[in-house]
Amino acid sequence: MKDGTEMLAPRARSAGLVVRDLDEELLIYDLQRESAYALNRLAGLVWKHCDGTTTVGEMPDLLTATLGDQVSLEMVWQAVSRLSDDGLLEEQANQTAVRVMTRRAMMQKVALAGSVALITSIAVPASAALAACIANSCRAGCTIGVNCTGSGPRGTACTLCGGPASGSCRGTCCDIGGYFNSVDEDCSGGCCPGYECKLVAHGGHRSCSQRAGG
């Protein structure tokens, strides 16, 4: 399968990414796309070797030495292809790849590799409230409270206050906006519709108060 494509030296994207080594995976959060990916060991190592210098053709031997298991060129291509699709490689390298080998040819190689290099997309909640809502409700397939309902299989977006991102689950009520919208000691649990969390003029406490005209 020597066609010159193994001379490609992709470069991992560095800007706008937050990266952390987990116990068995590499976790990458893309600040621009607000999406996250869990790379298994092989995919993570391929990404780390994408330094703009190491060629795809060199990677199998390097990875075989690191992992102790035989890594083929097809496995590396599978990882590179997926990393490119997920925007984790520099665009320049992606364009080079397209120039060197057609997309179709790449996919033929990927198909040979099976599913060894795994990259799992992770839904990252936009807020802590939504994270809690997903954890408490959608993941478990049950329902939260009166104003904040969510149900369905794991990963289903919660419906908050009748529309996504229009509010945040707080206990059984829906907390609607504001910068300081959840205060453990005061408005914990959030304020029901028609009420808002307000600073009290004296004493610095916050409390749910009826909105003007509400």
Add this chain to the structure above:
Amino acid sequence: MARILAGSWRSATTHRVPGSDELTNLLPYLLASGTAPLAWWHIRHTPLRHTPAAQELQDAYRETSAFGLAREPTIETIFVLLRGAGIEPILLKGWAIARLYPEPGLRPLGDIDLYVAPGEEYRVEAALQTPGRGPFEVDLTHDLSGLLQGRSMTEVAARSELVPLGTSEIRVLNAEDQLAYLCIHFLKHGGWRPLWLCDVAIALESRPSDFDWDLCLGGDRTRADWIACTIGLAHVLLGADVRGTPVANRAERLPFWLVPAVLKAWERPRAFDHPVPELMVESLRHPQQWPAALKSRWMSPLESTVRVGGSINRVPRLPYQVANYALQLAQFLPRLVHVFGQSSGQRDTAPRESRL
């Protein structure tokens, strides 16, 4: 729940792992209580990892890790903005605790809890309303006296610590105040969230070699015993290592009612199982809400004990629960007179501590 979480915060498995059926049965509770990542950590190197329930736990672990990773730059940004405004906050709970775990992603993050000096709330609000930034899910606390009783906040702030996060340094409580804070916070909320006890366990086991127990326990005997009992709960329920600590003996002699009370609270480990009730003055306007409103003010033995400043001893808890109820009533009645004495357009703005 306690069995699967026992020792789960450690790098290596040190406690018995559950059976497959047990794990499946526990799955909803683990997911709902925010302890699924820890459960995954506990079983990840066992044959259980290949079960469907374990895959759910691993997904939760990934999601929690990703959310934490996404949240860290936000914490940095908040500190940069506030420092730019001349405000030095202290980060409480959340990432301040998550950083102690083998991986920060094992501990879910919620709101960003900050302590700021009294009177700075408005300045914080202004500083964070920077165009193009936020909104931030910030939870401001200006009074830790309930959790750090008998301590000067000036002293607490002075001995707080800076820890690195990204390219910034984040201010957190020192190890002694942190452990005390976690213990009292757990008790004050009736101990319904198992994760909070895991926090106590990790804070205990990750304490520095020069940990000052006198500083942690403080001079108030009742409060010191609250801390000792909470650590005892972490020991009995989760296997926290208390060897070589001054609370080891107390940890082995907990009152008969304490462990069952916490386990009962753990039957409802979700935040929405514990909503803050509507203000009583609001409930009074709707007679059909009265029974539920009155019932919601009857607190657990543990919560009642702490709220009335009682001792955690072998005395039955009913008197404490009655006393706590009466205390709330005593706080409410003057407010009721005050509220109904005002014009009808004004609302009660009582803090949570007096919501009856």
